[in-house]
Amino acid sequence: MANYQAGKDLKRPLQRLLQVLNLERKEIGAIYFYAILAGLLQLAVPLGVQAIINFVLAGRISTSIIVLIILVVISVFFTGLLQVNQMKIIEKIQQRIFTRYSFEFAWRIPRLDLKKIDQYYLPEFVNRFFDTVNLEKSLSRLLLDIPAALIQVLFGLILLSLYANVFIIFSLLVILILFVIIRVTYARGLSTSLDESEYKYEVAGWLEEIARVLKSFQFSRGSSLPMDKTDALVTKYLHARTSHFRILLMQYWTLIGFKILVTAGMLIVGAVLLVGNEINVGQFAAAEIVILLVLASVEKLIRSLDKIYDILTSVEKLGKVIDKPLESEGTLRPDSSANGLSVTVNDLHFSYNDQTSILQQLSFNVKQGEKICIKGGDGSGKSTLLKLLTGAYADFGGSILINDIPIGNYNPALLRAETGILFHQQDIFQGTLYENISLGDTSVTTSQITTLATQLGVSDFISSLKNGFDTQIDAAGKRLSSAVIRKVLLLRALVSHPKLLLLEEPWFGFDADCREKVQQYLLQKIPGTTVIVISNDDVYARRCNRVLYMQDGRIVKEEQPTVNR
């Protein structure tokens, strides 16, 4: 479990926040400009009151008072108008934050370096996106309250200092106390806020996990595990939250003490100055109003600390996803003139976690248009090898060449556009059947898909769907049979006629007729395409150009069956 006590961890959220604010610097500048104007206008109230009192005391009740009252009221109106303008800017900033993070996530997730994110369950990890909403809300409070409060404190203190020198000491005291409160509580407040958020995501992640494996728990007849684990996680969350709340309480108590001290101090000072005739009654009343304004602003600043913790926590959580490294990208495009792509693997080594070696000393060569079958027992490394051929993992030893060029030199998007990939772990997503097959490639037509589906013997399921290609498929294909899901995945892999096919038992779960058609398609209908299939199906293996046998991450045997397709 993360513990954010370390100093360097606490600096990072601040840097992230500054980056976010930097993107909005123009708007924030405008907010401060409005806040300064509003701050000045707000001083019109105490100054107006002072003037009115002086007029009254001098027995000069005249039209000047009416003019003054009108001026004060107008200033209140303009202050409101400025605040509305601030709100408009903040709304724009909020919309931009949501949009920016949405696109940032959507752009980054498909490009993540698979090896670096191997230990995360991504759907849970992406929950951190919800922190955009926290960020928006807290930032708006912060941008509205903090500039207004800071400017009010500043102008208020300047005005007070003009009344009497003793108020200068008061001003410095206010600034010092504010600084001390923030300095003393910041680190602890932020670290407890980060801990609280971490446990919140753990609880959410666990609830999602219960929902994901709903059937397992439902069929286990009264397993107490969902409740027990929830209890443990919620307890941790509550502890973290209580620690954070303690910091907030401490800040509020300090504030209350501070307010009592200042109120008493100022009344006494004001009264002494009044009695000593150093200020008049009007000035005394105005000074007290300013003091109240300053106190209200100081209170706002202290209360905003909570929001600052929320913001810093949000940017840190969002940053956790955004920081994840992306795949390294080359620039080359695979040769589009050739029908198939050749694959050369030399002395390939690979491990997922730098401890256990999964693939070792692998060397083989696949010519353009060759049909290869990879056989081997459970855990022998077949899928890992295929994943490496897709370019999904970059840090391997040895070399992988596609058309005699190192795989890392290709642009992954362009390479994968020429590669048809089908793994057992792939999934279908919420969208139409057409979207699930074409993956957004609009050059893929429905008649192309239908022709291919007929060739593969899998067209029945398309015609059985009431809305055909427009049928909405649920997330993870919830209401579809596993065979239909695999048919969709197979069509997706083959429909753009890629030059290299990397397939994990593509007929898995199909009936004998379909299986035969798929095998015939791969072996006979696309002669130029290079096809590498993981399968322990002997019938298929015998019909391939070559069979590679894997064991413990090595190729232990290579066979060239007598071709009988």
Ligand SMILES: Nc1ncnc2c1ncn2[C@@H]1O[C@H](COP(=O)(O)OP(=O)(O)OP(=O)(O)O)[C@@H](O)[C@H]1O
């Ligand atoms: N993401 C991963 N992180 C760590 N180890 C992994 C990961 N994926 C696979 N392995 C390990 O790598 C080894 C090879 O797995 P791989 O899936 O490549 O074998 P396989 O021959 O395809 O097996 P199967 O036919 O059972 O899928 C196994 O020991 C497996 O536990």
